[in-house]
Structures are given as C-alpha cells and as structure tokens.
Amino acid sequence: MKKLTFLFLCLVLGIGLATAQTKEVSGTVISAEDAMPVIGASVIVKGTTTGTVTDYDGKFSLNVPTSAKTLVISYIGMESQEVAIVPNMKVTLKSDTQNLEEVVVTGYGVMKKAAFTGAAQVVGGDNLTKRTDANFMKSLEGSVAGLQISSFTGQPGAFAATTIRGKGSVNSGTEPLYVIDGIAIYSDKMGVNSASGSGDMAASPMANINPNDIESITVLKDATATAIYGARAANGVIVVTTKKGAQGKARFNFSAKAGTSFVNALDHNYETVNLDRYKDIWKEGILNAGMAENMDEAGSVLNNYVNSWYGVNLAENIQSVDWLDAVLQNGTTQDYNLSVQGGNESMRYYISGGYFENTGVLIGTGMKRYSGRLSLDGNQGRLGYGLSVSGALSDIDNSMTESQYINPIVAVYDLRPFEQIRNADGSYNLDAYYNPVAINDKNNGDKRNQKQTTLVVNPYVTYKLTDNLTWKTNAGLSLIDLNE
Structure with missing residues (x-):
C-alpha cells in the first residue's frame, strides 16, 4: 500500500x-x-x-x-x-512588396529582377484594389513609368486606350498585348469585329477581370517583349498573374466596398443659365441690336419670338428647367468578393466569386459584372499539373458620346430653360430638340446595352527533368462573346 x-x-x-x-x-x-x-x-x-x-x-x-x-x-x-x-x-x-519587386514574370516563367536585362516594372495586386474601378488598368495610372492610359468616356467599363512609351504607329493599333497566366487575350478596339464593341459601345474586355483575383502585373516595355511574344508585342506586353492556391488550412476572405461619385462644381464658363438669366441676356441683346427702346419693349419682342417658334408664352408662370442637372445623377458603386485558398503538399486550390455594380454619373449608364475563378495546382513527385478557369459576365448600359446632339451633354447646351422635360399629361416633351432625358430613359428610351462574356481556360503539365531543368506544356482557351 x-x-x-x-x-x-x-x-x-x-x-x-x-x-x-x-x-x-x-x-x-x-x-x-x-x-x-x-x-x-x-x-x-x-x-x-x-x-x-x-x-x-x-x-x-x-x-x-x-x-x-x-x-x-x-x-x-x-x-x-x-x-x-x-x-x-x-x-x-x-x-512584402520587396520580394514581389524582385521577381519578373516573363513568357516562359519567372526570374529575379536583378538577372532580368530588359525594361520591366512589377505592380502588386494590393495596389489594384485600392482604387475601385471596373477596369483594373486605370489603377496603373501613375504607377508605371512610360504607361499612358486615356479614357474615351467616363462610362463604367469604358474602353481605355493604353500606350507604353508612346505610340509606335499612326494607322495601326497601339494597344499592348495582354497575357493572362500565359494566355494572350485579344483586346484591341480597332476593327469592325473588335471584341470591345463598336464606337460608343466599346467596352474593354479588361473590365471583365476581377482585380481581387490578380496577384501581380508585369509591364514589359522594350525589345525583350518582342523576343518572347513576337510581332504581337510590338507595343509592349502587360503580363497578368492571377492568384493561386497555397498550402495550409483553408483561408476565407470576404471584402465589401461601397461608394458614390458625382460631378463637381463646373467652371462658370460651362454652367447653364436659368430662365430669368436667359431672359436678361436676350433682352440685353435685343436692346443692343436696336430692336427695342427699353427693357419692357425688349421683353415683348422676346416673348413674341419664343411664342412663334416654340409655342411658349413667357408672360405665363413658366418653370425654369436645368437640363444639365436633369441628365446628371450621383453614381454609386458596390463591390463584393469572396474567396477561399488552401491545400496540402499534393494539391492546392483557390476559388473566388465577385459581384461589381457601378451606376454612372450620367442617366442611363451603368455596369454590372459577375465573375468567378477556379485554380488547382497539384504535384506527384516530379510531375506537376494544374488548371485555372476564369469567367465573367458584364451587363453594360451606356450613352452616345460621339454624335452631336444625341450626346446628352452636347444637347443640354442647345436646349432652352423654358423647354419642359415632360408635357402636362406626364409624357415626354418630344418637341424639345433631342430630349436627352427621354432618349436615355432605361425603360422607354433608346436601348444601348452590351453584354460581354469572357472565359479563359489554362491547363498545364510540368515535369522536372533535373533539379535545374523543368519541361512544361501550356495550353489555353480565350473566349470573348459580345452582344450589343
């Protein structure tokens, strides 16, 4: 015991x-x-x-x-x-931005920046998500030396012309070659069958790429680009590397953004006038032209002119219309993203889904984008294999910008403040010259819609022949379907 x-x-x-x-x-x-x-x-x-x-x-x-x-x-x-x-x-x-800068992604793999003899610049994915824009390319403005981005319009998802170190041609396209995970993507605005759409409808296929799925971007600027990709790279190359799976416990990430945009106060030279100011300017002009002896008589001359041409009696209580204010609105932005990343030694995965919505500052304009991505990377001994699939659908409403009076911003400066948007019975006043509010009514106006579907599929197989030599196949499919 x-x-x-x-x-x-x-x-x-x-x-x-x-x-x-x-x-x-x-x-x-x-x-x-x-x-x-x-x-x-x-x-x-x-x-x-x-x-x-x-x-x-x-x-x-x-x-x-x-x-x-x-x-x-x-x-x-x-x-x-x-x-x-x-x-x-x-x-x-x-x-760890320093480690990112040390690696340059080229056509055949990656190498340390110190060993890369060409002109290249790397931008991390974190820099792209700091700015909320449908087209991730606009986030590169001011981040890459020699890269110029010009937006034709301010419409959501609009095509943005990109040049690297200036234009290399007068008549040919100047867009760089876009390469996503080794797959070349066609995105030039030139040509009748452009994947971006025609004229005002042009929307960049790059706007269908979710910035939250991008790991890094490498901009190849000089002859090194053509040595790797050939003549297509004459205007430079933008190499997009997307996120991959990582070994470890599954990690979920959710992000949500919301914002608003608006047109700031205009320069006084571009402000529209109200009805009282309109009358004063006209009566002053009538007096200067010797068509009246005093302001009262000038008012009668103006009233007779307006009544005979527009059928409006200015002596009555006429509502003053601010046409510019009528075609502008406060834009809104929503951006939601959910991803999961994880895996083990033999298989790693990355799965994501996103929803982006942007209402433009011009009535009748806006964009919705639904995106998804799947990335699988595995290995068995010396054999490696993987598959990445990215897909997106964008639904874009836009307005005319190239034509004269059908462009709402041009039209409002030729409309008079006594012309009403609607008639007394609530219907649109179609006597108002190119009534921009009626034309851009999403339900009853002109239909200017573009639906763009993109799909990028990239399977690969690698085999490690020696410790310093790896053989790799890199196949891919790039599909852009456009309906406008």
Whole structure:
C-alpha cells in the first residue's frame, strides 16, 4: 500500500513539473495596411517546430516552453517578424512588396529582377484594389513609368486606350498585348469585329477581370517583349498573374466596398443659365441690336419670338428647367468578393466569386459584372499539373458620346430653360430638340446595352527533368462573346 501511495505521489509530482515547464501564450495578428485580422498566419516558437496558425479573427494561443523567448510570425505576401513573447501579444505584419519587386514574370516563367536585362516594372495586386474601378488598368495610372492610359468616356467599363512609351504607329493599333497566366487575350478596339464593341459601345474586355483575383502585373516595355511574344508585342506586353492556391488550412476572405461619385462644381464658363438669366441676356441683346427702346419693349419682342417658334408664352408662370442637372445623377458603386485558398503538399486550390455594380454619373449608364475563378495546382513527385478557369459576365448600359446632339451633354447646351422635360399629361416633351432625358430613359428610351462574356481556360503539365531543368506544356482557351 505504501508503494502504491509513493508511486501516486511521484506521478502527481511529475505532472506538476511537466506543467510548470510550459506556459500559455496568446495574441492577435493584424495587417498594417487595413488593420484587418490575418487569417492563417504561421506562429512558431523560434528554433523549434512548435507552433500554430491564427484563426478567423487573427487570434492564436499555444503552450510554449518556459525558456522560450521569441516567436516567428509569417504569412504569404507579408514580411515575417520575430517578436518577444509577452502577455496578450498584438503583432502587425506589413506587405512584402520587396520580394514581389524582385521577381519578373516573363513568357516562359519567372526570374529575379536583378538577372532580368530588359525594361520591366512589377505592380502588386494590393495596389489594384485600392482604387475601385471596373477596369483594373486605370489603377496603373501613375504607377508605371512610360504607361499612358486615356479614357474615351467616363462610362463604367469604358474602353481605355493604353500606350507604353508612346505610340509606335499612326494607322495601326497601339494597344499592348495582354497575357493572362500565359494566355494572350485579344483586346484591341480597332476593327469592325473588335471584341470591345463598336464606337460608343466599346467596352474593354479588361473590365471583365476581377482585380481581387490578380496577384501581380508585369509591364514589359522594350525589345525583350518582342523576343518572347513576337510581332504581337510590338507595343509592349502587360503580363497578368492571377492568384493561386497555397498550402495550409483553408483561408476565407470576404471584402465589401461601397461608394458614390458625382460631378463637381463646373467652371462658370460651362454652367447653364436659368430662365430669368436667359431672359436678361436676350433682352440685353435685343436692346443692343436696336430692336427695342427699353427693357419692357425688349421683353415683348422676346416673348413674341419664343411664342412663334416654340409655342411658349413667357408672360405665363413658366418653370425654369436645368437640363444639365436633369441628365446628371450621383453614381454609386458596390463591390463584393469572396474567396477561399488552401491545400496540402499534393494539391492546392483557390476559388473566388465577385459581384461589381457601378451606376454612372450620367442617366442611363451603368455596369454590372459577375465573375468567378477556379485554380488547382497539384504535384506527384516530379510531375506537376494544374488548371485555372476564369469567367465573367458584364451587363453594360451606356450613352452616345460621339454624335452631336444625341450626346446628352452636347444637347443640354442647345436646349432652352423654358423647354419642359415632360408635357402636362406626364409624357415626354418630344418637341424639345433631342430630349436627352427621354432618349436615355432605361425603360422607354433608346436601348444601348452590351453584354460581354469572357472565359479563359489554362491547363498545364510540368515535369522536372533535373533539379535545374523543368519541361512544361501550356495550353489555353480565350473566349470573348459580345452582344450589343
């Protein structure tokens, strides 16, 4: 009995000693850019294999030896940190932009920027999502030296002309070649059968790419581009690399944005006048022309003119119409994205879906985009394989900008403030010259709609022949279906 008691006491004492040799450490990991929790960050005791990952709130908790002094915290795309162990730790990770800049994506793979002899510039995906725009190319403005982007219109999803180091031709197209995950995408606005649409309807296929799915963009500017892609790259190449799966526990990411846009105060030279100011200007002109001797008589001359030409009696209580204000509106933007990323040593995955909606500042204009992406990357020994599928559907309503009076902004400056938008019975006043409100009514006006479907499929197989030599197949399908 004494032996049993002694063994029991030794067991309790041993458990107590083992417990005393460890301590619990907890904390939170957040991103320096947006103060959001970092999900799935690795937390390891320095010099050991003891560790854990952060949960959906960026929090972690683990037992560490009492002798442990430092934790190593890391996450893909962020700078790793070594931090001293303290109670209730709070760690902030910064984006690892330096590592991104060190790699250049070319036609056949990647190489360190220090070893790349051509002219190229890399832009990280985080820079693209800072600006909410249907076309991710507009986010590159001011970020890449020598890259010029000119928007023909301000309509959502509108085509944006892009040149790298100026125009290389007067008559031919000047657009660079776009390459997405190794697949060349046709996006030139030139030609009758352009994938962007015709005239005012032109919308960039690049607007169908969700910026949240982009990992990085490499802009190839010089002869290096033509050496890789041939004559199609005469105007430069924009290489888009999309996000892939990553080894580790499944990490979910959801983002939501909302915003508004409006036309700021106009220069006084472009302001429209109200009815009272309109009358004053005309009566002053009539007096200067010697058609009347005083303002009252000038008012009668003006009233007779307006009545005979437009059937409107200015002596009556006529409502003043601000036609410019009638064709403008406050635009709205909504952007929602959900993605999941994870995998193991043999298979990694990335799945995303997004919805983008942008109402333009001009009535009758707007864009909706539905996008999705699937990326699978696997390997078995020396054999590697993968598949990426990206698809999107955009529904765009726009307005005429090239013609004269059917362009609503041009029309409002030729309409008079006594001309009414609607008749007394509520119907549109079609006597008003090119009534822009009636023409751009989404339900009863002209239909100017474009539906664009894009699909990019990219399967590949790799085989590692030696430690320094890999054989790779790279097939792809790029489909753009346009209905306008």
